[in-house]
Amino acid sequence: MLRRFEFKDARSYKFWEITVEGTSFTVRYGKVGTDGSTSTKSYPTEEKAQAEAEKKIKSKTKKGYAEVATSSAAASKKSSKADAAAEWAVRADKLQAAGDPWGQRIAIFDQWEAAKGAGKRKWKKQLKELDEEHGEHFYGAALQELMADKLFEKVGRFEWKHGYVVRARIGAPEYDHEGPKPEAVLDALLQSPAATYLEDLILGLPAFDDTNYSDMITSLSKAKLEHLEKLFIGEFSYPDDTEISWVHVGDIAKAVKGAPNLRTLRVRGGGVSMKSFEHDKLQRLEVESGGLPSAGLIGFAKAKLPELTHVSLWLGRDNYGGSTNISDLDALWKTKAMPKLVHLGLQNSEMQDAIASALAQAPLLKQLSSVDMSMGTMRAEGAQALIDNAKNFEHLKSLKLDDNFIPYNLHATMKKALGSMLHIGRQESPEDWGDGELYYYTSVGE
Structure with missing residues (x-):
């Protein structure tokens, strides 16, 4: 996201812009009316890049820079939001005309989101009544049953829009968790009509005593995720939750086959492979590992990723699974399958x-x-x-x-x-x- 700041006094009129993208940020600065100068800095993690960007912003505001938004950007954002709302209203009308309860759910959910105070409570009550009548139609039997568990929200945290799940974080909350298993929650979500418009999926640890993502990757490989743009496999803290090399990820090429519009893939853990890795839309790939196997590096070197612009691979140590050697990169040095990298x-x-x-x-x-x-x-x-x-x-x-x-x-x-x-x-x-x-x-x- 681009943020722009300007400084004006009796002697100067300057601008400073910053755009954070994944593990790096780009700064553009100079006199207003000129193209200015540009510089980019990269960091080990997205969190570090964001934190450093915030420090830069704080420093600039202390010096008198004020954040501004261009009128064209604001107008474009407002127009886009209005168009999207109109599109969803039309979709809701068509579904209701066809007798599909989803039409009513979309309409009520959007009213609930827009309402305040007592009005919000009114629409929430209607949503609850609709769920009681058509819950299986909305969620699927498996997800509906899991969501009824009082410990469900410790494992699955969902963000909703127009009545659908658009962002989900699934993972074990603690060592002795006795609620739904993360693998079961993921599998149920991916089969649920409620995940039709899922855009962002984050997978924490499957368990604290069995850190293997094979079941989750199998579920991903069978899913159809047309709207998924971001996938993070391995969202955990190391060494607090577990050691990074104790986690087995598996074949990430298999995980993204059902997500044709994926733009960003981030992976953390060991045992990462990339067999016959091809994807037409992927732009960013980040693999954080204490030891990347030779097969994983060779798989990436031979991958066909025509839209990839950014890759970050942590190769790690040989005594923690890092079996790579310099010849594994031979195909990468001369690749023509990543023209935008x-x-x-x-x-x-x-x-x-x-x-x-x-x-x-x-x-x-x-x-x-x-x-x-x-x-x-x-x-x-x-x-x-x-x-x-x-x-x-x-x-x-x-x-x-x-x-x-x-x-x-x-x-x-x-x-x-x-x-x-x-x-x-x-x-x-x-x-x-x-x-x-x-x-x-x-x-x-x-």
């Missing part, structure tokens, strides 16, 4: 030196505008490869190398060779266990 994140990796050397010579590099190799074990070898091939990277807007092991004595040389695109940030120091060896670890492992 502009951001490549190969992060949290033990082979960052080899990745830096290979990427420097890869045909893929020419189409990229930003690269993220943070959180890994890059040392002098990888840093020198970037210095020696600096001209191949000069078109990039951002090259992120934070949280590696790049020796301090190379920082100045790197900054001189690579310029303002370089984000080197804080670097780690190897562990010394007193056995004569130094140990280098990725930021996220177990």
